[in-house]
Amino acid sequence: MKTFQDIFNQSPEIEASAPGRVNLLGEHTDYNDGFVLPTAIPQKTTVQLGYSHDEQHHFYSAELDEKVSIAKNELPPQGFASYIFGCIDLLEKARYSVPPLNLYVTSSVPMGSGLSSSAALEVSTLRGLKLLLNLPIDDVQIAQIAQLAEINYAGVQCGIMDQMASSLADRYSMLFLDTRTLDRQILPFPKNAEIVIIDSGVPRTLAGSGYNKRRAECEEAARILGVKALRDISNPEIVESLPEPLRRRARHVVTEDNRVLEAIQGISPQRFGELMNASHASLRDDYEVSVPALDTLVGILQATPGVFGARLTGAGFGGACVALVEEGRGGAIAPSTLESYNQAGHTGKILVPQLN
Ligand code: ADP
Numbered sequence: 018m019k020t021f022q023d024i025f026n027q028s029p030e031i032e033a034s035a036p037g038r039v040n041l042l043g044e045h046t047d048y049n050d051g052f053v054l055p056t057a058i059p060q061k062t063t064v065q066l067g068y069s070h071d072e073q074h075h076f077y078s079a080e081l082d083e084k085v086s087i088a089k090n091e092l093p094p095q096g097f098a099s100y101i102f103g104c105i106d107l108l109e110k111a112r113y114s115v116p117p118l119n120l121y122v123t124s125s126v127p128m129g130s131g132l133s134s135s136a137a138l139e140v141s142t143l144r145g146l147k148l149l150l151n152l153p154i155d156d157v158q159i160a161q162i163a164q165l166a167e168i169n170y171a172g173v174q175c176g177i178m179d180q181m182a183s184s185l186a187d188r189y190s191m192l193f194l195d196t197r198t199l200d201r202q203i204l205p206f207p208k209n210a211e212i213v214i215i216d217s218g219v220p221r222t223l224a225g226s227g228y229n230k231r232r233a234e235c236e237e238a239a240r241i242l243g244v245k246a247l248r249d250i251s252n253p254e255i256v257e258s259l260p261e262p263l264r265r266r267a268r269h270v271v272t273e274d275n276r277v278l279e280a281i282q283g284i285s286p287q288r289f290g291e292l293m294n295a296s297h298a299s300l301r302d303d304y305e306v307s308v309p310a311l312d313t314l315v316g317i318l319q320a321t322p323g324v325f326g327a328r329l330t331g332a333g334f335g336g337a338c339v340a341l342v343e344e345g346r347g348g349a350i351a352p353s354t355l356e357s358y359n360q361a362g363h364t365g366k367i368l369v370p371q372l373n
């Protein structure tokens with residue numbers, strides 16, 4: 018793999034990192050002003066920065082082996098440079114002056130598996146810029162700038178969860194976040210438990226169109242019920258008056274918010290696992306964002322001794338599953354799950370724990 022030195026013929030001035038994240042509970046709730054419960058994963062993105070001496074920005078991704086060079090105020094072609102340029106341009110719009118840069122990025126967060134490589138790229142870039150330029154921005158501001166960069170420059174209509182998780186969460190606790198107020202709490206993991214993450218190997222081809230459709234359905238349901246967002250409903254019975262499919266869509270969001278609110282009460286890992294299982298059933302039956310391969314993978318996990326619970330994680334339509342398992346058993350459960358899953362004709366991949 019090429020280094021900063023190989024690409025730019027100089028040493029970097031600084032280096033900064035940010036992790037990917039996995040959402041334990043609270044799926045499709047963030048654009049409904051609701052509650053989420055992510056944690057950081059061991060995989061991270063690292064950015065190295067130096068000064069460029071030709072009045073241009075140069076961005077290089079080691080994973081893509083791709084370099085993009087642009088004049089200081091030029092919009093880059095749509096791609097990985099959009100996320101980086103978005104962060105720089107938003108800082109400039111906030112009146113921080115950013116000199117021409119050499120920026121090198123490398124990452125162990127898989128791209129497009131729902132573990133938020135995009136937020137890790139934005140947050141590591143902003144952390145690097147903060148360090149290099151001594152900027153007075155805090156972790157929440159970093160998350161907010163990162164989200165705006167993704168929406169306005171990469172063209173992805175994302176909520177704030179991914180960026181808040183990458184900027185504020187750590188691997189050893191859960192980040193409870195109220196996506197409306199940004200009120201948050203760092204909470205201990207369920208006792209004697211650890212997580213396993215397995216990629217289903219199914220590309221999220223329908224994710225974009227399916228996501229937009231579900232967003233529109235939720236907005237319509239909130240409008241009919243006369244609330245600002247579905248977060249404003251806590252009693253699931255209220256959604257029963259809605260026409261289908263809005264009734265089931267809203268039921269998922271309301272019950273999912275309630276599951277997150279229960280999960281932050283210091284419950285047992287067994288109960289936490291039951292909530293994850295219920296979340297998967299709700300995503301599959303009411304929200305209809307699962308696919309057969311994800312159901313197979315989750316089913317294998319749920320039937321495995323030592324697993325408290327499992328669910329698809331991320332927007333669905335493919336991507337990864339997360340399970341809560343007994344502490345110390347992830348290293349055995351993950352490979353045995355993968356073997357059964359692959360025997361069923363799939364090609365999955367273990368993401369956590371990181372096994373050599
Ligand atoms: P996810 O965030 O779930 O991994 P996204 O589709 O939101 O999936 O983001 C993936 C995109 O982010 C990639 O297509 C690429 O443009 C950008 N990206 C993330 N990490 C890197 C990296 N290390 N190098 C280049 N681009 C990256």
Ligand code: MG
Pocket residue numbers: 133134135136179
């Ligand atoms: Mg993303």
